[in-house]
Amino acid sequence: xxxxxxxxxxxxxxxxxxxxxxxxxxxxxxxxxxxxxxxxxxxxxxxxxxxxxxxxxxxxxxxxxxxxxxxxxxxxxxxxxxxxxxxxxxxxxxxxxxxxxxxxxxxxxxxxxxxxxxxxxxxxxxxxxxxxxxxxxxxxxxxxxxxxxxxxxxxxxxxxxxxxxxxxxxxxxxxxxxxxxxxxxxxxxxxxxxxxxxxxxxxxxxxxxxxxxxxxxxxxxxxxxxxxxxxxxxxxxxxxxxxxxxxxxxxxxxxxxxxxxxxxxxxxxxxxxxxxxxxxxxxxxxxxxxxxxxxxxxxxxxxxxxxxxxxxxxxxxxxxxxxxxxxxxxxxxxxxxxxxxxxxxxxxxxxxxxxxxxxxxxxxxxxxxxxxxxxxxxxxxxxxxxxxxx
Amino acid sequence: xxxxxxxxxxxxxxxxxxxxxxxxxxxxxxxxxxxxxxxxxxxxxxxxxxxxxxxxxxxxxxxxxxxxxxxxxxxxxxxxxxxxxxxxxxxxxxxxxxxxxxxxxxxxxxxxxxxxxxxxxxxxxxxxxxxxxxxxxxxxxxxxxxxxxxxxxxxxxxxxxxxxxxxxxxxxxxxxxxxxxxxxxxxxxxxxxxxxxxxxxxxxxxxxxxxxxxxxxxxxxxxxxxxxxxxxxxxxxxxxxxxxxxxxxxxxxxxxxxxxxxxxxxxxxxxxxxxxxxxxxxxxxxxxxxxxxxxxxxxxxxxxxxxxxxxxxxxxxxxxxxxxxxxxxxxxxxxxxxxxxxxxxxxxxxxxxxxxxxxxxxxxxxxxxxxxxxxxxxxxxxxxxxxxxxxxxxxxxxxxxxxxxxxxxxxxxxxxxxxxxxxxxxxxxxxxxxxxxxxxxxxxxxxxxxxxxxxxxxxxxxxxxxxxxxxxxxxxxxxxxxxxxxxxxxxxxxxxxxxxxxxxxxxxxxxxxxxxxxxxxxxxxxxxxxxxxxxxxxxxxx
Numbered sequence: 001x002x003x004x005x006x007x008x009x010x011x012x013x014x015x016x017x018x019x020x021x022x023x024x025x026x027x028x029x030x031x032x033x034x035x036x037x038x039x040x041x042x043x044x045x046x047x048x049x050x051x052x053x054x055x056x057x058x059x060x061x062x063x064x065x066x067x068x069x070x071x072x073x074x075x076x077x078x079x080x081x082x083x084x085x086x087x088x089x090x091x092x093x094x095x096x097x098x099x100x101x102x103x104x105x106x107x108x109x110x111x112x113x114x115x116x117x118x119x120x121x122x123x124x125x126x127x128x129x130x131x132x133x134x135x136x137x138x139x140x141x142x143x144x145x146x147x148x149x150x151x152x153x154x155x156x157x158x159x160x161x162x163x164x165x166x167x168x169x170x171x172x173x174x175x176x177x178x179x180x181x182x183x184x185x186x187x188x189x190x191x192x193x194x195x196x197x198x199x200x201x202x203x204x205x206x207x208x209x210x211x212x213x214x215x216x217x218x219x220x221x222x223x224x225x226x227x228x229x230x231x232x233x234x235x236x237x238x239x240x241x242x243x244x245x246x247x248x249x250x251x252x253x254x255x256x257x258x259x260x261x262x263x264x265x266x267x268x269x270x271x272x273x274x275x276x277x278x279x280x281x282x283x284x285x286x287x288x289x290x291x292x293x294x295x296x297x298x299x300x301x302x303x304x305x306x307x308x309x310x311x312x313x314x315x316x317x318x319x320x321x322x323x324x325x326x327x328x329x330x331x332x333x334x335x336x337x338x339x340x341x342x343x344x345x346x347x348x349x350x351x352x353x354x355x356x357x358x359x360x361x362x363x364x365x366x367x368x369x370x371x372x373x374x375x376x377x378x379x380x381x382x383x384x385x386x387x388x389x390x
Numbered sequence: 391x392x393x394x395x396x397x398x399x400x401x402x403x404x405x406x407x408x409x410x411x412x413x414x415x416x417x418x419x420x421x422x423x424x425x426x427x428x429x430x431x432x433x434x435x436x437x438x439x440x441x442x443x444x445x446x447x448x449x450x451x452x453x454x455x456x457x458x459x460x461x462x463x464x465x466x467x468x469x470x471x472x473x474x475x476x477x478x479x480x481x482x483x484x485x486x487x488x489x490x491x492x493x494x495x496x497x498x499x500x501x502x503x504x505x506x507x508x509x510x511x512x513x514x515x516x517x518x519x520x521x522x523x524x525x526x527x528x529x530x531x532x533x534x535x536x537x538x539x540x541x542x543x544x545x546x547x548x549x550x551x552x553x554x555x556x557x558x559x560x561x562x563x564x565x566x567x568x569x570x571x572x573x574x575x576x577x578x579x580x581x582x583x584x585x586x587x588x589x590x591x592x593x594x595x596x597x598x599x600x601x602x603x604x605x606x607x608x609x610x611x612x613x614x615x616x617x618x619x620x621x622x623x624x625x626x627x628x629x630x631x632x633x634x635x636x637x638x639x640x641x642x643x644x645x646x647x648x649x650x651x652x653x654x655x656x657x658x659x660x661x662x663x664x665x666x667x668x669x670x671x672x673x674x675x676x677x678x679x680x681x682x683x684x685x686x687x688x689x690x691x692x693x694x695x696x697x698x699x700x701x702x703x704x705x706x707x708x709x710x711x712x713x714x715x716x717x718x719x720x721x722x723x724x725x726x727x728x729x730x731x732x733x734x735x736x737x738x739x740x741x742x743x744x745x746x747x748x749x750x751x752x753x754x755x756x757x758x759x760x761x762x763x764x765x766x767x768x769x770x771x772x773x774x775x776x777x778x779x780x781x782x783x784x785x786x787x788x789x790x791x792x793x794x795x796x797x798x799x800x801x802x803x804x805x806x807x808x809x810x811x812x813x814x815x816x817x818x819x820x821x822x823x824x825x826x827x828x829x830x831x832x833x834x835x836x837x838x839x840x841x842x843x844x845x846x847x848x849x850x851x852x853x854x855x856x857x858x859x860x861x862x863x864x865x866x867x868x869x870x871x872x873x874x875x876x877x878x879x880x881x882x883x884x885x886x887x888x889x890x891x892x893x894x895x896x897x898x899x900x901x902x903x904x905x906x907x908x909x910x911x912x913x914x915x916x917x918x919x920x921x922x923x924x925x926x927x928x929x930x931x932x
Contacts, residue, residue: 158916340740347723
């Protein structure tokens with residue numbers, strides 16, 4: 001009942017519309033790829049499916065960052081670490097599924113361990129041959145890291161820029177660690193050459209379609225979760241913490257727990273995004289931990305509009321589509337464009353595309369109301385607006 | 391700057407003096423050549439021994455090389471004119487090497503050569519002769535290096551040579567080395583126990599890695615009565631070596647710390663004093679390094695004689711280039727974002743991407759070569775430590791930059807205004823300070839210092855468009871660790887992180903050591919969110 005109540009509060013027109021669009025894409029794109037013959041004009045090529053599947057994962061990642069940055073005001077510059085950890089958990093499952101089909105044909109050990117002359121599986125690889133365990137770890141590992149990190153950071157009131165910098169240091173340290181061969185995660189080659197997921201070949205069109213749909217469904221669930229959370233009393237508390245942390249504390253709330261909750265929830269979402277990303281691109285390596293990647297996530301969110309729900313999704317898809325398009329014909333121009341985007345968005349579009357659009361819409365409505373009042377008509381009663389999309 | 395120029399000038403003088411030296415040594419070539427040709431002329435071993443003595447009498451250490459080759463059987467006489475050569479190579483065609491200059495002078499068929507034969511008694515003469523030649527050289531450095539080879543390869547048979555050399559020797563350093571060589575030889579000879587104990591004592595005092603290997607050899611060869619003394623000496627030498635390795639870690643740590651200090655000190659101004667998060671700080675360092683590269687290229691093509699001056703010329707230029715880019719950044723972007731630190735962070739990150747890509751487009755993505763000037767290449771030995779000149783210069787340079795900056799912040803009018811604006815902007819404005827102007831100048835100063843750091847870092851790091859990225863996280867760590875708004879904190883932060891890193895490396899490896907330091911800082915910030923030397927009072931809330 002509570003869930004239903006929350007959902008009703010959170011579901012405004014825009015959210016329902018975006019959910020419908022996401023699910024429609026999730027069904028239509030793979031269907032058009034699989035069911036129509038290659039020559040059909042509406043046929044979606046396989047590479048587009050892979051590309052859009054990637055974008056959907058990025059969108060979920062951007063949404064998770066939006067939860068901490070847009071709603072609670074924590075700018076995490078290490079969000080890519082949670083994404084990569086989720087990806088590694090999934091990658092470890094996929095590595096175990098290769099079994100004796102590896103280059104060295106060892107029934108248990110992944111190739112890189114045979115190459116390093118290891119005799120047995122390290123303890124942290126146990127259990128990853130089962131999907132349920134790997135799926136659990138996809139959420140538990142990033143969540144646990146976020147919990148420990150956030151517990152220390154928020155309790156000692158590390159805020160603002162300091163927090164951003166130490167989150168960046170966190171992902172940098174993890175990157176260095178995963179680059180080490182003897183960490184047992186494949187060193188700088190990472191994990192790749194995947195064969196099966198749940199018994200189906202990762203290369204098969206049907207598997208790709210299923211993964212695409214799973215990504216869309218995960219994104220839809222993420223949207224539902226964030227909108228419900230944002231509309232709840234807890235969501236109001238999160239925004240209070242963002243806008244006036246000290247005041248919230250003086251009223252008697254514990255901002256550190258609010259932050260911790262949002263941080264852990266966002267980390268879990270990022271982990272799921274990473275887990276869906278890895279089987280679609282077929283590789284996970286320590287480069288995903290690079291601080292630059294995490295900052296790129298921030299720019300997706302900023303472009304779309306932080307503190308909105310569909311903003312980060314639009315931002316992630318737009319920026320990445322722009323990246324794919326630009327790197328196609330003028331690779332050296334991409335960094336100029338990305339850099340310019342950073343500057344332009346912070347200077348001219350501080351609320352992002354969606355935030356500005358909402359402002360414009362509101363302004364237009366106010367103007368209309370004002371005119372109506374001038375003409376002597378009664379302004380419609382405006383109740384307390386649900387501010388989920390703000 | 392004047393200080394640095396003076397030092398550079400002194401170095402240039404010393405180097406020209408050194409270059410002038412060998413000219414005098416060329417004169418008695420003919421005497422040596424004459425003596426060496428004697429080696430091929432005579433028949434019979436006793437005549438050959440006399441010829442060797444003639445070579446020794448020239449007193450020219452270059453004669454040692456041909457004698458050495460003689461003992462190895464590499465000296466031949468050319469059939470046609472009886473000239474003597476050192477011959478290398480196998481097969482029918484052999485390489486002729488001039489015995490005096492050691493340069494290859496041509497090739498010759500094997501059949502035209504006649505080997506100068508030696509027997510054991512000649513070899514013994516040769517060994518003594520080489521010792522006498524090199525130990526009798528006029529230049530104490532040559533004598534010293536000759537003795538050093540004797541220490542490394544001790545031979546009981548050379549005791550007599552050492553004894554005669556000791557009698558003649560006037561130079562204290564060479565004397566000490568000779569005594570050590572004698573001790574090393576005694577250890578391997580069948581001398582009496584008291585002599586050997588005394589020898590062990592000498593070797594123990596010598597210390598170092600060679601002493602350790604000598605003593606280990608002696609222990610393996612020694613009888614029961616010597617064992618305890620040798621073991622004790624080995625333990626003592628090892629202990630001393632440990633202290634040296636400690637000292638070496640400290641030195642490496644100081645060296646790394648000075649690099650961190652250089653990279654972070656500009657940030658200490660922009661971030662620490664102004665509170666602006668400049669993610670493009672690393673790119674300012676990179677611009678400084680590329681300025682150095684440009685200056686060096688221009689010097690190389692236009693004024694090759696003044697190549698050594700490229701660093702002093704690059705310093706002010708790098709300051710200007712990076713400083714003006716910083717000035718433009720502040721006026722163009724950062725000015726509009728004051729009070730929004732997270733947005734500043736993103737915008738400056740964007741600028742850093744643009745700067746990187748610009749440099750990559752202009753100079754290409756590969757590493758550019760910036761060579762060390764003569765006064766910064768090479769190394770010198772301090773005890774067991776080998777200290778490279780460029781590292782030493784960078785430590786000195788970092789400290790000088792720090793001192794200058796400290797002076798600028800605390801003693802100049804601009805520094806006063808900077809501090810006033812950062813402490814209370816509105817009050818400073820009310821007193822007539824043009825705060826926007828001060829903001830821009832402060833930012834330009836911080837960026838300019840980063841550019842200067844780039845000049846120094848171009849000497850030890852690869853000059854590539856990614857140069858700055860490698861330093862940005864470390865620099866932030868240093869500033870955050872040391873405490874924001876405090877230059878002393880940056881100094882202490884840089885050196886303690888540098889030393890901690892180098893002390894962790896032997897146990898944990900380079901990468902893990904770095905990770906441990908990062909984890910430590912992350913934990914440290916939890917405990918002291920405002921760094922080691924936190925500002926107190928009202929300024930904290932600003």
